[in-house]
Amino acid sequence: MIKKVQLPLQTLNLVVGFMVWVIISSLLPFIREDIDIPADKIAILTAIPVVLGSILRIPLGYYANIIGARLVFLISFVLLLFPVFYISEASSYIDLVIGGLILGVGGAVFSVGVTSLPKYYPKEKHGFVNGIYGAGNIGTAISTFAAPIIATQIGWSLTIKLYLILLLIFIVLNFILGDRQEVKVKTPIIEQIKGVYKNPKLWYFSLFYFITFGSFVAFTVYLPNFLVSNFGLDKVDAGIRTAGFIAIATLFRPIGGWLGDKFQPLFLLMGVFLVYTLAAIMLAFSPSILLYSIGCLVIALCAGIGNGVIFKLVPFYFNKQAGIANGIVSMMGGLGGFFPPLLLAAIHSITGQYAIGFMLLSSVSLASLVLVVSMYYQDKLNLAQQVFNSTGQGIIVTDITSKIQAVNPAFTALTGFRDEEVIGQTPRILKTARQEKEFYDAMWKSIKETGAWQGEIWNRKKNGEEFLEWLNISAVKDETGEDVSYVGTFTDITAHRQKTSE
The missing domain is CATH 1.20.1250.20 (MFS general substrate transporter like domains)
Incomplete structure (x- = not known):
């Protein structure tokens, strides 16, 4: 209960x-x-x-x-x-x-x-x-x-x-x-801070929340006076429109969080900042009251969704340091509710209009869109790297000239060769005298014709010990169908062969 x-x-x-x-x-x-x-x-x-x-x-x-x-x-x-x-x-x-x-x-x-x-x-x-x-x-x-x-x-x-x-x-x-x-x-606060402050995602989320929550507060503060002074609305009408802005932004915050649970949150943030950019540009050109109202309502919707999505992402990326990470991101959002109104006031006092302020919002939103896109692709690369590093099979990647470009930790565990000892070398560093030239010719013929080869092969470890491995080689092709690299995965089956021989 x-x-x-x-x-x-x-x-x-x-x-x-x-x-x-x-x-x-x-x-x-x-x-x-x-x-x-x-x-x-x-x-x-x-x-x-x-x-x-x-x-x-x-x-x-x-x-x-x-x-x-x-x-x-x-x-x-x-x-x-x-x-x-x-x-x-x-x-x-x-x-x-x-x-x-x-x-x-x-x-x-x-x-x-x-x-x-x-x-x-x-x-x-x-x-x-x-x-x-x-x-x-x-x-x-x-x-x-x-x-x-x-x-x-x-x-x-x-x-x-x-x-x-x-x-x-x-x-x-x-x-x-x-x-x-x-x-x-x-966890002591110093340890939590050390665990998060070097992570760029923390500062990305802080910037994103600075924009979404900051714009919510800025529009809440300035809409009543702006609508009266620029469009001649009476105070009651301006107050009702501002109340509508607040209601939409507040309503769409839980909706944004729910959408973040159902769909890829970073895709949602891309959409939020793209629309932010376009809406802010439209507002900068002082449109009619109808278009201005539409632009403000779009900003309210994006602010609500963005605020909800961001606090879906923070505990996801900072599960063990949620307290300190939430504190820092929400702090930046609070400051975002303070500095933009002051900046808008300063711009208005100098220029007599808010156009430059809206263009600044569009520029920062566009920069945030670029950051979200880079985060998405960085996450995909990180996932691929984690899979590469954590798999139990040895992996070796070469270019089309057979020079080794990368190996994974399992390769080192199986062969004894560290990555810095083999990168730039060729797989011949593992070669034994057990296979004839015809064996390798047939292997490469299969790779060239079908894009793959698999089978048993004897190789040697760093200490000179020979071992039997099951090897799979696949060709990686570009958009034109040309080979650009080769990936070999292998496991040591020496012990298994010995048991079956007995």
Whole structure:
């Protein structure tokens, strides 16, 4: 029973954490009526929870593996009681800065669920599960739209105090329903970092999430004002369109995770970044409101699918270091939600339009598409290399002049020759005097005519010992049908021959 409620419980935890995370930015117009906040300090004030909430995702993801999600959520929500109450009683800009620092914990809890929940489900469901959990980021939208409405009725201070009740409810729920028996992984954090930071895939996923989640946040922040100032829409209409953007991106996050479970995730990411590139180019040319709306909805769909697929891939590639890897990738996504809006604002202040910002998005998306394609083919090469290295049969690869190009570990185990001793040589290095020239002539005639040969052959090891092997030789041809290399696979059958002779 307890294990079954972890997905809905932790998803609601994320909703609450994200609701608390954006308290200041959601209620800033009301807070400014009572507290003097310099205009040039507003960006810093709203950025502090975002940046801290992103950075703290690394330790919270790590500790989710060490002590379990139940305790991390409990401790996080208890800690959040203090800044929420402190901000509700704030009377100065400094008070808001101090409270905002600890509010970052609300955004940092994202890495807890993506680390914990995959433990309860088979790998083929990880994408869907993390997608459902990730949909909890709708908590930012709930606060953004609901908090101002409540504040108009009871004031911003009492509105913030309502969050204390919400936190207390979820402290109790986690205490009662949190899983005390969650599987723990106690690898030291330094070892986990060493195990992942040199892996380029970690930084690829960080870039991908920086784009998908960052664009989601950037569009959420800028669409209302942009639609009003550029297309003359009223605030209600702009708000409804923005709400539609958020709803689509949130809905398609679990759908993206589910698709990642059913299909090749890297193919899905290729499609996501291809569409991103085209949609951003279209938006850069300031189309009509209809085309602009379509472009934004396409971005929302891609952001949702991309976010879901990425957190299907992270635990797949970093199973043993899921906590730290999830923390780093989600941290970059959080920072992606911070820097693009600032960049868009700077570009708009200089040029008076957002076109350059959209072109930058298209360029980075195109670069990401290239990276995903390279990852896909690198994975295929790695798989082929693993098969080559792990097979129990000796393998020898030569070019058409019979010079050895590669051998596998089994070749070394069977013959005693290391790869550096035979690469560049010919298979004659293994030759014995047991076969006549006619034997080799017949063997190569068969290879030239049929593309293959198999049979028994005597060869010698590095120590001079002769052994009988069963050898298969196949020709590798190019598109024109010409031989480009030869692959020989063999096994030592000396002992088997001796037994049958007895």
